[in-house]
Amino acid sequence: MAGTCHDDGVAHTSASAGALLRHVRTGRARSRADLVALTGASRNTVSARVDQLIAANLLEEGGPGWSTGGRPPTLLHFNSRAGCVLAVDLGVTSVDVAVTDLSAQVLATAGHPIDIAEGPVPVLAEVDRLSQKVLAEAGLTPADVCAVGVGVPGPVEFSSGRPFHPPIMPGWHDHPIPDSFRRYECPVFVDNDVNVMALGEMGIGGPVQDALVVKVGTGIGCGVIVDGRVYRGAQGSAGDIGHIYVAQPDGRTVVCRCGNENCLEAIAGGGALLRDAVAAGLPVRTTREVVERAAQGDGPALELVRDAGRTIGTVLAALVNFFNPHRIVMTGGVAQAGAPLLAGIREAVYRRSMPLAARNLEITVSDAPDLSGRLGAALMAIEGFLDEDAVHQVLAQ
Numbered sequence: 001m002a003g004t005c006h007d008d009g010v011a012h013t014s015a016s017a018g019a020l021l022r023h024v025r026t027g028r029a030r031s032r033a034d035l036v037a038l039t040g041a042s043r044n045t046v047s048a049r050v051d052q053l054i055a056a057n058l059l060e061e062g063g064p065g066w067s068t069g070g071r072p073p074t075l076l077h078f079n080s081r082a083g084c085v086l087a088v089d090l091g092v093t094s095v096d097v098a099v100t101d102l103s104a105q106v107l108a109t110a111g112h113p114i115d116i117a118e119g120p121v122p123v124l125a126e127v128d129r130l131s132q133k134v135l136a137e138a139g140l141t142p143a144d145v146c147a148v149g150v151g152v153p154g155p156v157e158f159s160s161g162r163p164f165h166p167p168i169m170p171g172w173h174d175h176p177i178p179d180s181f182r183r184y185e186c187p188v189f190v191d192n193d194v195n196v197m198a199l200g201e202m203g204i205g206g207p208v209q210d211a212l213v214v215k216v217g218t219g220i221g222c223g224v225i226v227d228g229r230v231y232r233g234a235q236g237s238a239g240d241i242g243h244i245y246v247a248q249p250d251g252r253t254v255v256c257r258c259g260n261e262n263c264l265e266a267i268a269g270g271g272a273l274l275r276d277a278v279a280a281g282l283p284v285r286t287t288r289e290v291v292e293r294a295a296q297g298d299g300p301a302l303e304l305v306r307d308a309g310r311t312i313g314t315v316l317a318a319l320v321n322f323f324n325p326h327r328i329v330m331t332g333g334v335a336q337a338g339a340p341l342l343a344g345i346r347e348a349v350y351r352r353s354m355p356l357a358a359r360n361l362e363i364t365v366s367d368a369p370d371l372s373g374r375l376g377a378a379l380m381a382i383e384g385f386l387d388e389d390a391v392h393q394v395l396a397q
């Protein structure tokens with residue numbers, strides 16, 4: 001079987017220890033024989049690597065499997081209790097921290113109100129306090145932590161874990177967030193909240209190969225899932241759909257906070273919804289009030305939300321033609337409006353997308369928007385820890 005060769009000259013084929021572990025974790029293989037069949041590698045090679053994974057406590061073997069004849073194979077299991085990860089969902093006004101096992105099962109969780117604008121030092125001190133609290137509650141110690149995943153409400157340079165000029169996080173630019181988890185002596189992964197939620201939605205709704213997770217809050221952002229993984233693009237800004245130009249039927253222009261005219265979020269984001277509701281004479285002070293009125297069936301609010309849905313839908317229709325996802329999941333505060341938003345989006349998407357691309361497309365609202373941030377942070381940490389190269393390093397120790 002052909003393998004790819006990295007710069008260090010080490011061959012990583014689909015029969016690497018990390019790949020074998022992934023096959024067992026995802027249920028594609030249940031025995032050594034399955035792994036041989038899946039990878040095409042020799043029985044000896046597979047057995048040696050499985051033995052290494054068992055010695056590292058990542059795999060367990062036991063219990064006879066079902067056989068079509070002859071000796072039944074012994075089953076392999078992923079040992080999801082071999083360690084734990086910390087999952088941090090940092091929002092603008094609150095932070096939630098969970099400790100999960102290596103299958104992203106939540107063992108303990110805790111949250112606290114914060115103000116992200118207070119800056120990294122006090123906020124990360126609170127995260128540290130909550131981390132110690134959940135570990136103690138789960139009966140674990142810092143030495144059990146294999147990786148940390150953190151979602152933040154702003155752009156992040158993924159490779160360094162440093163926020164990059166985040167508009168609603170004053171004082172956080174270039175702050176090395178991973179340094180505040182030094183006591184755990186493990187890898188720390190930091191990404192923007194939309195990418196993290198996108199991973200979480202794959203955990204909640206079941207994994208699909210290709211999906212878009214669209215967050216409509218004050219701004220509008222999109223997490224792009226390609227082949228089951230977050231696609232970040234060359235500089236990590238893939239999915240920043242909030243500033244795509246949208247033509248207005250009445251020819252009006254709206255100036256966006258980025259300085260350009262007629263950006264998607266300046267027309268259909270939460271701030272725009274509130275602005276238009278106030279202009280229409282609705283007695284509302286927050287976007288949440290507009291969304292609540294729409295969800296309760298208030299006519300004018302309903303129409304505003306449906307209009308926002310249509311505008312978002314015209315952009316999504318172009319993305320559907322370009323990307324052909326299996327699923328689009330809507331999340332964020334405005335998505336809580338539910339049916340009227342979806343109606344507007346579906347109307348535009350099905351009218352403007354190519355029939356083949358839209359034929360089996362699901363468009364839904366998140367089932368668990370409060371959980372997706374924590375679950376996604378846990379999955380990001382687990383995937384990072386059990387990445388093929390990382391497993392290779394763990395076994396080499």
Ligand SMILES: [Zn+2]
Nearest residue numbers: 243256258263
């Ligand atoms: Zn803009």
